[in-house]
Amino acid sequence: MFENEVQTRCAICGTGILLGAIFLLAHFPVILLVVPVAVLFLGLVADPGEIHAVWNGMLSAIGIVDLSALTGTERENYAEKRQYFWFGEIAMASILAGVFAVPLGIFLAGRAEITLAFIGAAVLFLPLFVFLPKLIRWAMKADVDAAIETFGKNEQVKKVFWTMFVSMAGLVLARVLDPETARQGVGVITGMGG
Template sequence: MFESEVQTRAAICGTGLLPALIFLFAHLPLILMVIPVAILFLGIAADPEETHAVWYGMLSVLGIFDLASLTDREKENYREKRHYFWFGEVAMAAVLAGTFAVPAGIFLAGKAEITLAFIGAAVVFLPLFVFLPKLIQRTRKADVDSVVDAFGKNEQVKKVFWAVFAAVFGLVLTKILDPATARQIIGIITSIVL
């Protein structure tokens, strides 16, 4: 994170200007300009330590921030700003869940009535809002080296991967080329790989 207060404020204000330009050039409704204005206001008025607490909360949801990396003075400081950390966690969880729920709602709106689409999107959003951040944090703590040792160097896993790859590649080829040519190419690939 930024060490300088000026850099932190400049970064937040820059983050507010980017969506403002996007909303302006995309000719989106002017009511959406409330979002960049709020970000600009936070960049000017908010305390940088509070902003850092929000940022650390957002990174915590993604599983890429370890609280143990803070110094004792920082831990004591952020203990007083715990609600900002929680706000960052909630905001990032909402963004992650919305990434899946909004397209689901748009898809359902084309297939069903708008109220059913909203309910369907909410049904997708709520479990993701709660469980997706925890799942990301858990997977980030997994021992990647032991997984690679167990699966990546296993000859049987390699054979299965290449067999599935060849089968899918063959299906694509049969759609594009004639079946006789596709069989010859798949035969060549399987004899090289296996």
């Protein structure tokens, strides 16, 4: 996609328009429309080489891009546009940390003062911002095939997963249909009733 400038610009502008439509249909605050407008603006004016550097920075943050596989031209491009690559890494780290910190802040806002909720979310956000991309990169280096070959596939994990999934789905369904049945089901599972 990044080799064709028109395709790249169309994809980025389309992303901005799609985000704007989602924000409008979801009735998000109007101020959040700054994000899709910024994406649309970037699609119109940004250099595709800069966009490519940002994209590879984002993928590098989660360990997908192998920087040693870059061609000489790509290396020169990133040497000239180093700040865009760093911006991509920072943006992805922020997104990853925000995925966990924002729901925590929303959860805490319903139970505590808004200042404490913000502080709690910030306390979670900062370590995740620093360490989550490093943890993901480390995990991406793991050789999954070698681990499966050494230890074999663990069929017990599948059985436990599906048992928990079915029981939780049953509890949710029972809770929606009949709360008393859900209470009895939890009592049976925990051994505190019947």
